[in-house]
Amino acid sequence: MNTKRLDQLFAFYKEDPSDPFVIYGIATEYASVEKWEEAIKYYEILLKEHETYTGTYYHAAYAYAENGQSDKAEETYKTGLKICQQEKDHHAFKELQSAYTNFQLEEDDEW
Numbered sequence: 001m002n003t004k005r006l007d008q009l010f011a012f013y014k015e016d017p018s019d020p021f022v023i024y025g026i027a028t029e030y031a032s033v034e035k036w037e038e039a040i041k042y043y044e045i046l047l048k049e050h051e052t053y054t055g056t057y058y059h060a061a062y063a064y065a066e067n068g069q070s071d072k073a074e075e076t077y078k079t080g081l082k083i084c085q086q087e088k089d090h091h092a093f094k095e096l097q098s099a100y101t102n103f104q105l106e107e108d109d110e111w
Helices: 003-015 020-032 036-049 055-066 070-087 090-109
Strands: none
Touching: 003 020, 020 036, 020 055, 036 055, 055 070, 055 090, 070 090
């Protein structure tokens, strides 16, 4: 995690706490060092307040899965796929669909 970058992101966040790009950046910084609870905190802000920010779903679902929250991960994948279709974000849809398929295969392997 780049502490300087995180400090700068928090300064931007203080100026405009509604900027989804800044919130996403904070979540990503925490995820980069597997601080899942902190990452999830910011991903959840995006999921609630910026539902159409399609890039969130891939990373939020992954964070949930890594934090042992498989049910939330699956729900996030499914919701994200619907949002990507609504937003006509084909690229995000394909990436999310692939990640969801891999998630399902990994879940099956755990049985």
